[in-house]
Amino acid sequence: MNDLIWGVVGLLLTIMILSYLIGDNVFFRFAAHIFIGLTAGFVAVMLINQILIPYFVTPIVTGGWQQWLWMLIPLGLILLLVMGQWSKFASAGSIPLAYLAGLTAAVAVGGAVFGTLIPQARAVIEAFDPAGWYAVPGRSWLRVMDALVMLVGVIGTLSYFHFGKRRSTDDVVESPDPPRLMRALGKIGQVFIGITLGAVFASVFSSALIALIDRVLFVGEIILKLIGGG
Amino acid sequence: MKKLPAIIVSVAIGLTVLAGYFFQAELSTVLSLIVDWGILLAGVAGLIGLGYLAQYHLTRLMKREKGAFFSLITLLVFLFTLVAGLTLTTQNPFYRNLILNVQVSVEASLLAVLAVTLMFASLKLIRTRGWTPMSVGFLISALISLVLNLGVGMTESGTVLGELVAFWRRLPIVGARGILLGMAIGGLIVGLRILLGMHRPYGEE
Amino acid sequence: MTWTLIGWLVIGIAAVLLAAFWILFRTHDFYAIRYSAAIQSLQCAQSGAIERGRSRQLVLGNQLNGWTYPGLGLHALACLPGFLSQESVVEGGLSVASGDGELVVFARQIARQYYQQGFSLGLHQVGVQTMLPGPTPWSLTAGLLSTHPQNNSGSTALLGYFGAEALLWSEAALGNGGDVFSAGGTLAGQSVLFLNVRDLLIGERVFMMPGKPDANRVSLAGWLTEDVLRLFLIVGLVVGAILKMVGVL
Numbered sequence: 001m002n003d004l005i006w007g008v009v010g011l012l013l014t015i016m017i018l019s020y021l022i023g024d025n026v027f028f029r030f031a032a033h034i035f036i037g038l039t040a041g042f043v044a045v046m047l048i049n050q051i052l053i054p055y056f057v058t059p060i061v062t063g064g065w066q067q068w069l070w071m072l073i074p075l076g077l078i079l080l081l082v083m084g085q086w087s088k089f090a091s092a093g094s095i096p097l098a099y100l101a102g103l104t105a106a107v108a109v110g111g112a113v114f115g116t117l118i119p120q121a122r123a124v125i126e127a128f129d130p131a132g133w134y135a136v137p138g139r140s141w142l143r144v145m146d147a148l149v150m151l152v153g154v155i156g157t158l159s160y161f162h163f164g165k166r167r168s169t170d171d172v173v174e175s176p177d178p179p180r181l182m183r184a185l186g187k188i189g190q191v192f193i194g195i196t197l198g199a200v201f202a203s204v205f206s207s208a209l210i211a212l213i214d215r216v217l218f219v220g221e222i223i224l225k226l227i228g229g230g
Numbered sequence: 231m232k233k234l235p236a237i238i239v240s241v242a243i244g245l246t247v248l249a250g251y252f253f254q255a256e257l258s259t260v261l262s263l264i265v266d267w268g269i270l271l272a273g274v275a276g277l278i279g280l281g282y283l284a285q286y287h288l289t290r291l292m293k294r295e296k297g298a299f300f301s302l303i304t305l306l307v308f309l310f311t312l313v314a315g316l317t318l319t320t321q322n323p324f325y326r327n328l329i330l331n332v333q334v335s336v337e338a339s340l341l342a343v344l345a346v347t348l349m350f351a352s353l354k355l356i357r358t359r360g361w362t363p364m365s366v367g368f369l370i371s372a373l374i375s376l377v378l379n380l381g382v383g384m385t386e387s388g389t390v391l392g393e394l395v396a397f398w399r400r401l402p403i404v405g406a407r408g409i410l411l412g413m414a415i416g417g418l419i420v421g422l423r424i425l426l427g428m429h430r431p432y433g434e435e
Numbered sequence: 436m437t438w439t440l441i442g443w444l445v446i447g448i449a450a451v452l453l454a455a456f457w458i459l460f461r462t463h464d465f466y467a468i469r470y471s472a473a474i475q476s477l478q479c480a481q482s483g484a485i486e487r488g489r490s491r492q493l494v495l496g497n498q499l500n501g502w503t504y505p506g507l508g509l510h511a512l513a514c515l516p517g518f519l520s521q522e523s524v525v526e527g528g529l530s531v532a533s534g535d536g537e538l539v540v541f542a543r544q545i546a547r548q549y550y551q552q553g554f555s556l557g558l559h560q561v562g563v564q565t566m567l568p569g570p571t572p573w574s575l576t577a578g579l580l581s582t583h584p585q586n587n588s589g590s591t592a593l594l595g596y597f598g599a600e601a602l603l604w605s606e607a608a609l610g611n612g613g614d615v616f617s618a619g620g621t622l623a624g625q626s627v628l629f630l631n632v633r634d635l636l637i638g639e640r641v642f643m644m645p646g647k648p649d650a651n652r653v654s655l656a657g658w659l660t661e662d663v664l665r666l667f668l669i670v671g672l673v674v675g676a677i678l679k680m681v682g683v684l
Contacts, residue, residue, distance in 0.1 A: 006327050006331045007331075009331050010332075011335075013339065014336075017339035029581045032336075032580060033300040033307075034304075034307050034336075035333070036578050037306065038311050038328070039571050040284070042311055042315060042329055043280065044312050045315030047276050051269060051272075051273030052270070055267075055269055055270040056270055078271065081271065082274070082278070091433070093433070094433045095235060097431070097432035098430070099239050099271060100268060102239065102240035102245075103244065104500055105422075105425050105509060106243070106247035107505070108418075108420060108506040109421035109505075111501075113414070115414075115502055116503070118445075121671065125672065125675035128679040146397065149404060150404050155672060157404070157407075158639075158665050159669070162665065187363055189408060190363040192404050193364055193637060194405075195401055196371070196403075196405030196409065197371075197622070197625060197629050197637075198372035198402075199375045200623055201368070202376045204627060205349075205376065208342065208599070212345040214338060248446075252443065275540045276570070279536020283566070344599060344603060347602055348627060351630040352630050355630050410503075411668065412638045412639030413504055414505065415664050415668070416639045418449055419657045420642070421506050422450050431545060
């Protein structure tokens with residue numbers, strides 16, 4: 001019985017959200033606002049349970065006076081952050097936000113270099129390992145082609161992003177041209193970017209289609225249960 | 231002069247965390263403090279953000295603006311979920327059912343709406359972008375990938391056709407790698423601009 | 436030489452180049468950035484929206500921190516000052532939305548500090564509305580879709596970190612007769628917006644965004660550093676591949 005009640009709740013919300021397909025309407029807004037309220041409440045609970053309590057309340061409750069003293073710093077930062085939300089004390093918020101900005105920037109720099117730049121560049125270079133080419137006998141030409149396409153494609157894609165352009169002193173109308181070599185490589189890059197975006201689109205579309213089928217099946221299943229056929 | 235303390239805080243925190251990638255052992259104690267406080271501040275900022283959400287709906291309700299009824303719904307559900315989550319705990323079967331049944335239903339339905347929207351939007355591709363190397367690459371890749379995703383053309387590995395299909399499946403990685411490398415360079419510069427005090431998103435530009 | 440050391444070298448070179456170009460641009464003007472039709476179009480759409488008395492919407496994405504696309508959240512914040520203008524205050528109607536509380540708090544701070552330099556707080560309150568329509572990617576979507584018809588946005592700009600759900604935001608804005616511009620998003624986000632958003636910056640090009648059209652020297656230094664680093668990376672990949680083939684690496 002309990003499952004059926006929750007099933008009906010899910011059914012109603014599903015139909016209300018799917019009604020958006022015929023245009024924005026009150027049913028969609030109703031379901032959307034329930035969802036917003038629910039996620040907001042749930043996120044608040046998670047923030048309190050998983051951040052505020054373990055990182056702030058527990059150290060104060062269980063720690064000694066030294067821990068207490070250390071916690072004065074984040075307490076001060078929190079107070080400044082909260083105070084900063086009032087227009088009168090707006091500048092107070094700049095210190096805790098500067099703290100967060102510095103931390104986020106460092107994480108971004110580390111992530112960009114050690115999480116993306118190095119591993120991706122390494123993967124391109126590793127494809128040229130002759131040991132890998134001859135690992136499968138008779139298919140080495142494919143591995144070589146793979147490596148070459150990877151190198152040319154990545155260089156082409158990077159060239160497409162080139163920002164600068166030739167500068168002339170009488171440059172009244174902005175020239176759309178980057179350097180010629182970059183332009184040529186960029187054309188190759190465009191094809192590879194298109195291929196990537198197309199493949200990603202296909203996988204997004206496939207997942208979305210599976211969700212659509214799942215919802216249709218779900219609606220059918222609950223309706224069958226309600227009329228006693230399931 | 232007023233902005234100097236904020237710049238010092240931002241640069242000091244950023245450089246210390248960055249140095250922590252290199253001197254992990256030496257800076258582990260300081261790093262753990264900095265990161266813990268950062269998580270705490272981010273959590274409080276998240277709660278403040280939720281406060282703004284509540285404030286927005288409360289204002290709409292008080293001023294009886296258009297959509298005030300929906301704001302009332304949002305506020306009631308928000309308060310109920312918050313109070314129930316704190317009193318019953320998130321492990322309570324009723325609470326879990328509430329979150330799962332609403333969240334899964336709405337998110338899956340929005341994804342289903344996305345499927346239909348994607349279908350219609352894809353018809354506009356050439357009208358939006360014209361015939362460019364990128365749009366042609368997109369079109370061909372999308373069509374082939376969709377066919378391959380359906381399982382058509384599944385061949386045994388080892389055959390020439392199988393190798394070609396596998397080669398095609400690897401092809402999108404090339405552009406993805408280039409895009410990710412480019413975005414990493416962009417991300418690196420955005421981060422460094424803050425670490426060098428050139429850009430100050432904490433205000434006082 | 437280890438890969439970690441190479442990583443540090445990259446960070447070091449980038450920092451030195453950025454600082455050097457920043458200083459150089461104080462007195463020299465030797466670099467120009469290519470024309471971007473998308474950014475030009477955004478500027479027209481923004482002024483068009485103000486002239487027609489329609490509001491403008493800025494979506495800063497749903498994440499400040501992200502490991503796969505590091506810096507996208509910060510990038511969205513870096514773009515924000517470019518959208519704050521005197522017209523925003525006088526005409527009103529710029530709404531800044533995000534699915535991350537942190538981003539909303541940052542955005543509010545940036546807007547407030549910007550307007551406090553020349554305008555009263557009363558005007559600021561009218562000018563820019565920072566909001567959190569929903570705290571998760573899908574609740575942000577629900578919020579944007581259910582409030583969009585009411586805010587009559589003439590120009591919507593999508594920045595920062597977002598996924599495929601952005602197609603729904605853009606379709607809603609386009610259906611409302613507004614213009615949409617995008618400079619951000621994950622690969623999934625960019626792939627779906629490729630279908631219906633004409634003014635779309637892809638990949639690293641999203642980082643062309645802050646500073647256009649009146650580029651300051653911070654933006655110029657950033658762009659030039661990116662160009663130089665990209666060239667280094669291209670050369671590094673070719674040299675690395677050759678060294679790998681001959682067995683040195």
